[in-house]
Amino acid sequence: MNIHAKAIRYFDAICRSGSIREAARRLHVDGSALNRQLLNLEDEIGAALFERLPSGLRLTQAGQIFAQHVITVLQDEQRTLAELEQLQGVERGEIRVAAAESLNADFLPAVLEDMLRRYPKVRLHTFMQGSESIAQQVSSGEVDVGVAFAMRDSPDLTCVGGGIFRLCAIMAPDHPLAAREEVSFADCAAFPLVMTNPDFAVHSLLLLLLQNAAKPVQPVVYAGAIELMRQLAMRGAGIGFQTRIGLKTLCAERRLAYVPLRESDNVAAHLGIYVRSARILPPAVTALIAIMNEQLASLLKEETGAA
Incomplete structure:
Protein backbone atom coordinates (compact mmCIF):
# COMPACT_ATOMS: atom_id res chain seq x y z
CA MET A 1 0.00 0.00 0.00
CA GLU A 91 1.69 -7.86 13.77
CA ARG A 92 3.98 -6.72 11.01
CA GLY A 93 6.34 -3.85 10.54
CA GLU A 94 9.80 -2.84 9.40
CA ILE A 95 12.31 -1.32 11.82
CA ARG A 96 15.69 0.27 11.15
CA VAL A 97 18.13 0.34 14.09
CA ALA A 98 21.50 2.10 14.33
CA ALA A 99 23.68 0.89 17.20
CA ALA A 100 27.17 1.18 18.61
CA GLU A 101 29.44 -1.60 17.39
CA SER A 102 30.29 -2.72 20.94
CA LEU A 103 26.66 -3.86 21.35
CA ASN A 104 27.13 -6.57 18.70
CA ALA A 105 28.47 -9.19 21.10
CA ASP A 106 25.64 -9.53 23.65
CA PHE A 107 23.06 -6.74 23.82
CA LEU A 108 21.89 -6.53 20.21
CA PRO A 109 21.78 -10.30 19.48
CA ALA A 110 19.72 -10.87 22.66
CA VAL A 111 17.32 -8.05 21.74
CA LEU A 112 16.85 -9.16 18.13
CA GLU A 113 16.45 -12.83 19.10
CA ASP A 114 13.70 -11.92 21.57
CA MET A 115 12.02 -9.57 19.08
CA LEU A 116 11.97 -12.21 16.35
CA ARG A 117 10.64 -14.82 18.75
CA ARG A 118 7.76 -12.61 19.88
CA TYR A 119 7.05 -10.90 16.55
CA PRO A 120 8.32 -13.15 13.75
CA LYS A 121 6.64 -11.11 10.99
CA VAL A 122 8.55 -7.91 11.81
CA ARG A 123 11.52 -7.18 9.55
CA LEU A 124 14.64 -5.69 11.14
CA HIS A 125 17.51 -3.74 9.57
CA THR A 126 20.61 -2.95 11.67
CA PHE A 127 23.46 -0.50 11.05
CA MET A 128 26.66 -0.15 13.08
CA GLN A 129 27.75 3.48 13.52
CA GLY A 130 29.61 5.87 15.80
CA SER A 131 27.57 8.03 18.20
CA GLU A 132 27.65 11.16 16.02
CA SER A 133 26.40 9.24 12.99
CA ILE A 134 23.66 7.55 15.02
CA ALA A 135 22.37 10.91 16.29
CA GLN A 136 22.20 12.25 12.74
CA GLN A 137 20.43 9.17 11.39
CA VAL A 138 17.77 9.18 14.12
CA SER A 139 17.07 12.92 13.85
CA SER A 140 16.87 12.75 10.03
CA GLY A 141 14.50 9.77 10.11
CA GLU A 142 16.90 7.40 8.34
CA VAL A 143 16.52 4.97 11.25
CA ASP A 144 13.73 4.44 13.77
CA VAL A 145 15.84 3.74 16.87
CA GLY A 146 19.41 4.58 17.85
CA VAL A 147 21.34 2.90 20.67
CA ALA A 148 24.59 4.63 21.57
CA PHE A 149 26.97 5.72 24.30
CA ALA A 150 27.55 9.34 25.34
CA MET A 151 25.07 10.86 22.89
CA ARG A 152 24.95 14.65 22.97
CA ASP A 153 21.72 16.32 24.08
CA SER A 154 19.64 17.43 21.12
CA PRO A 155 16.08 18.79 20.79
CA ASP A 156 15.66 16.42 17.84
CA LEU A 157 16.20 13.33 20.01
CA THR A 158 14.25 11.77 22.87
CA CYS A 159 15.87 9.23 25.18
CA VAL A 160 13.43 6.38 25.90
CA GLY A 161 15.75 4.28 28.07
CA GLY A 162 19.28 4.26 29.39
CA GLY A 163 21.81 3.39 32.05
CA ILE A 164 25.31 4.21 33.33
CA PHE A 165 28.18 1.76 32.85
CA ARG A 166 31.73 1.96 34.19
CA LEU A 167 34.64 2.05 31.79
CA CYS A 168 37.11 -0.82 32.08
CA ALA A 169 40.60 -1.54 30.88
CA ILE A 170 40.62 -4.68 28.74
CA MET A 171 43.71 -6.82 28.29
CA ALA A 172 45.08 -10.33 27.84
CA PRO A 173 44.40 -12.61 30.87
CA ASP A 174 48.14 -12.93 31.57
CA HIS A 175 48.76 -9.16 31.53
CA PRO A 176 50.48 -7.84 34.70
CA LEU A 177 47.42 -5.69 35.54
CA ALA A 178 44.79 -8.38 34.88
CA ALA A 179 44.64 -9.65 38.49
CA ARG A 180 43.89 -6.24 40.03
CA GLU A 181 40.43 -5.25 41.28
CA GLU A 182 40.75 -1.83 39.64
CA VAL A 183 43.42 0.23 37.88
CA SER A 184 44.06 3.90 37.23
CA PHE A 185 44.56 5.34 33.77
CA ALA A 186 48.14 6.12 34.81
CA ASP A 187 48.68 2.42 35.61
CA CYS A 188 47.49 1.54 32.11
CA ALA A 189 49.54 4.27 30.43
CA ALA A 190 52.72 2.56 31.63
CA PHE A 191 51.93 -0.10 29.00
CA PRO A 192 51.11 0.12 25.26
CA LEU A 193 47.55 1.38 24.71
CA VAL A 194 45.06 0.62 21.95
CA MET A 195 42.37 3.28 21.59
CA THR A 196 39.46 3.81 19.25
CA ASN A 197 39.15 6.56 16.65
CA PRO A 198 37.44 9.85 17.66
CA ASP A 199 34.07 8.81 16.16
CA PHE A 200 33.61 6.32 19.00
CA ALA A 201 32.10 7.54 22.27
CA VAL A 202 34.76 5.86 24.40
CA HIS A 203 37.42 8.04 22.77
CA SER A 204 35.68 11.26 23.86
CA LEU A 205 35.17 9.86 27.36
CA LEU A 206 38.89 9.20 27.72
CA LEU A 207 39.98 12.62 26.41
CA LEU A 208 39.91 14.17 29.90
CA LEU A 209 42.18 11.41 31.25
CA LEU A 210 44.53 11.84 28.29
CA GLN A 211 44.70 15.59 28.79
CA ASN A 212 45.33 15.26 32.55
CA ALA A 213 47.99 12.55 32.25
CA ALA A 214 51.30 13.38 33.94
CA LYS A 215 53.15 12.41 30.76
CA PRO A 216 52.04 12.59 27.12
CA VAL A 217 50.23 9.39 26.16
CA GLN A 218 50.64 8.05 22.65
CA PRO A 219 48.61 4.91 21.84
CA VAL A 220 50.32 2.32 19.66
CA VAL A 221 47.12 1.85 17.61
CA TYR A 222 44.02 3.95 16.94
CA ALA A 223 41.51 1.26 16.03
CA GLY A 224 38.65 1.93 13.62
CA ALA A 225 36.53 -0.85 15.14
CA ILE A 226 35.77 -2.05 18.66
CA GLU A 227 36.34 -5.66 17.60
CA LEU A 228 39.84 -4.79 16.36
CA MET A 229 40.65 -3.17 19.70
CA ARG A 230 39.41 -6.29 21.52
CA GLN A 231 41.43 -8.61 19.31
CA LEU A 232 44.63 -6.62 19.87
CA ALA A 233 44.01 -6.62 23.62
CA MET A 234 43.43 -10.39 23.62
CA ARG A 235 46.68 -10.91 21.71
CA GLY A 236 48.64 -8.86 24.25
CA ALA A 237 49.38 -5.98 21.86
CA GLY A 238 48.08 -3.38 24.30
CA ILE A 239 45.39 -2.30 26.75
CA GLY A 240 42.03 -1.17 25.36
CA PHE A 241 39.06 0.54 27.01
CA GLN A 242 35.31 -0.08 26.93
CA THR A 243 32.37 -0.95 29.20
CA ARG A 244 31.69 -4.51 30.41
CA ILE A 245 28.96 -4.93 27.79
CA GLY A 246 29.89 -7.68 25.37
CA LEU A 247 32.76 -9.09 27.44
CA LYS A 248 30.99 -11.74 29.50
CA THR A 249 31.67 -14.72 27.20
CA LEU A 250 35.24 -13.70 26.36
CA CYS A 251 36.12 -13.35 30.05
CA ALA A 252 34.39 -16.61 31.02
CA GLU A 253 36.48 -18.38 28.37
CA ARG A 254 39.66 -16.76 29.74
CA ARG A 255 40.34 -15.11 26.40
CA LEU A 256 40.16 -11.58 27.80
CA ALA A 257 40.28 -9.78 31.15
CA TYR A 258 38.67 -6.51 32.15
CA VAL A 259 39.52 -4.35 35.14
CA PRO A 260 37.37 -1.32 36.12
CA LEU A 261 39.03 2.07 35.82
CA ARG A 262 39.46 3.89 39.12
CA GLU A 263 38.39 7.13 37.40
CA SER A 264 35.16 5.58 36.10
CA ASP A 265 33.00 7.83 38.29
CA ASN A 266 34.21 10.77 36.21
CA VAL A 267 34.18 9.05 32.81
CA ALA A 268 31.28 6.62 33.10
CA ALA A 269 29.47 5.86 29.85
CA HIS A 270 25.75 6.53 29.46
CA LEU A 271 24.10 4.01 27.12
CA GLY A 272 20.87 5.43 25.74
CA ILE A 273 18.02 4.35 23.47
CA TYR A 274 16.88 7.23 21.26
CA VAL A 275 14.03 8.08 18.88
CA ARG A 276 13.19 11.22 16.94
CA SER A 277 11.45 13.80 19.14
CA ALA A 278 7.70 14.35 18.73
CA ARG A 279 7.32 11.23 16.60
CA ILE A 280 4.35 8.94 17.24
CA LEU A 281 5.96 5.51 17.29
CA PRO A 282 4.54 2.57 15.33
CA PRO A 283 3.57 -0.46 17.48
CA ALA A 284 6.51 -2.57 16.25
CA VAL A 285 9.01 0.14 17.24
CA THR A 286 7.37 0.47 20.67
CA ALA A 287 7.64 -3.30 21.13
CA LEU A 288 11.33 -3.27 20.19
CA ILE A 289 12.07 -0.44 22.63
CA ALA A 290 10.36 -2.40 25.42
CA ILE A 291 12.56 -5.42 24.72
CA MET A 292 15.66 -3.20 24.61
CA ASN A 293 14.78 -1.79 28.02
CA GLU A 294 14.28 -5.32 29.40
CA GLN A 295 17.75 -6.30 28.21
CA LEU A 296 19.21 -3.04 29.48
CA ALA A 297 17.73 -3.66 32.93
CA SER A 298 19.41 -7.08 32.97
CA LEU A 299 22.78 -5.57 32.07
CA LEU A 300 22.41 -2.86 34.71
CA LYS A 301 21.67 -5.53 37.31
CA GLU A 302 24.90 -7.31 36.37
CA GLU A 303 26.75 -3.99 36.47
CA THR A 304 25.48 -3.23 39.97
CA GLY A 305 26.37 -6.74 41.14
CA ALA A 306 29.92 -6.37 39.82
CA ALA A 307 30.46 -2.92 41.34
Missing part, protein backbone atom coordinates in the same frame (compact mmCIF):
# COMPACT_ATOMS: atom_id res chain seq x y z
CA ASN A 2 1.41 3.42 -1.02
CA ILE A 3 -0.68 6.12 0.61
CA HIS A 4 1.37 9.09 -0.57
CA ALA A 5 2.23 10.51 -4.00
CA LYS A 6 5.20 9.19 -5.93
CA ALA A 7 6.76 12.65 -5.83
CA ILE A 8 7.32 12.42 -2.08
CA ARG A 9 8.96 8.99 -2.33
CA TYR A 10 11.07 10.11 -5.27
CA PHE A 11 12.18 13.24 -3.40
CA ASP A 12 13.14 11.11 -0.37
CA ALA A 13 15.16 8.73 -2.56
CA ILE A 14 17.03 11.61 -4.18
CA CYS A 15 17.82 13.07 -0.73
CA ARG A 16 19.22 9.75 0.49
CA SER A 17 21.29 8.98 -2.61
CA GLY A 18 22.49 12.50 -3.48
CA SER A 19 21.89 12.10 -7.21
CA ILE A 20 19.03 11.49 -9.62
CA ARG A 21 20.90 8.68 -11.38
CA GLU A 22 21.53 6.72 -8.16
CA ALA A 23 17.98 7.34 -6.90
CA ALA A 24 16.60 6.07 -10.22
CA ARG A 25 18.75 2.94 -9.93
CA ARG A 26 17.51 2.23 -6.41
CA LEU A 27 13.88 2.85 -7.37
CA HIS A 28 14.17 0.91 -10.65
CA VAL A 29 12.72 3.81 -12.65
CA ASP A 30 13.93 5.83 -15.62
CA GLY A 31 16.20 8.74 -14.68
CA SER A 32 14.45 11.21 -16.98
CA ALA A 33 11.06 10.32 -15.47
CA LEU A 34 12.46 10.86 -12.00
CA ASN A 35 13.90 14.23 -13.04
CA ARG A 36 10.50 15.28 -14.46
CA GLN A 37 8.82 14.37 -11.17
CA LEU A 38 11.34 16.53 -9.31
CA LEU A 39 10.87 19.48 -11.69
CA ASN A 40 7.08 19.21 -11.35
CA LEU A 41 7.40 19.12 -7.56
CA GLU A 42 9.64 22.21 -7.54
CA ASP A 43 7.17 23.98 -9.85
CA GLU A 44 4.27 23.10 -7.54
CA ILE A 45 6.14 24.32 -4.45
CA GLY A 46 7.45 27.38 -6.24
CA ALA A 47 11.07 26.97 -5.20
CA ALA A 48 14.13 24.95 -6.12
CA LEU A 49 14.62 22.02 -3.73
CA PHE A 50 18.17 21.13 -4.78
CA GLU A 51 21.27 22.95 -5.94
CA ARG A 52 22.70 21.23 -9.01
CA LEU A 53 26.44 20.94 -8.36
CA PRO A 54 29.19 19.10 -10.28
CA SER A 55 29.57 16.75 -7.30
CA GLY A 56 25.83 16.01 -7.08
CA LEU A 57 22.70 17.52 -5.57
CA ARG A 58 22.53 19.53 -2.37
CA LEU A 59 19.35 20.60 -0.58
CA THR A 60 18.44 24.27 -0.72
CA GLN A 61 16.93 25.96 2.33
CA ALA A 62 13.48 25.24 0.90
CA GLY A 63 14.57 21.66 0.27
CA GLN A 64 15.65 21.22 3.88
CA ILE A 65 12.25 22.43 5.12
CA PHE A 66 10.43 20.13 2.71
CA ALA A 67 12.70 17.21 3.67
CA GLN A 68 11.60 17.47 7.31
CA HIS A 69 7.98 17.37 6.17
CA VAL A 70 8.66 14.29 4.04
CA ILE A 71 10.30 12.47 6.97
CA THR A 72 7.21 13.10 9.12
CA VAL A 73 4.84 12.03 6.35
CA LEU A 74 6.64 8.77 5.59
CA GLN A 75 7.11 7.80 9.23
CA ASP A 76 3.46 8.55 10.00
CA GLU A 77 2.55 6.34 7.07
CA GLN A 78 4.52 3.46 8.59
CA ARG A 79 2.72 3.97 11.91
CA THR A 80 -0.69 4.11 10.24
CA LEU A 81 -0.09 0.94 8.25
CA ALA A 82 1.13 -0.87 11.37
CA GLU A 83 -1.95 0.19 13.32
CA LEU A 84 -4.26 -0.90 10.49
CA GLU A 85 -2.52 -4.28 10.40
CA GLN A 86 -2.89 -4.63 14.16
CA LEU A 87 -6.64 -4.15 13.83
CA GLN A 88 -6.61 -7.14 11.48
CA GLY A 89 -4.70 -9.21 14.03
CA VAL A 90 -1.47 -8.97 12.00
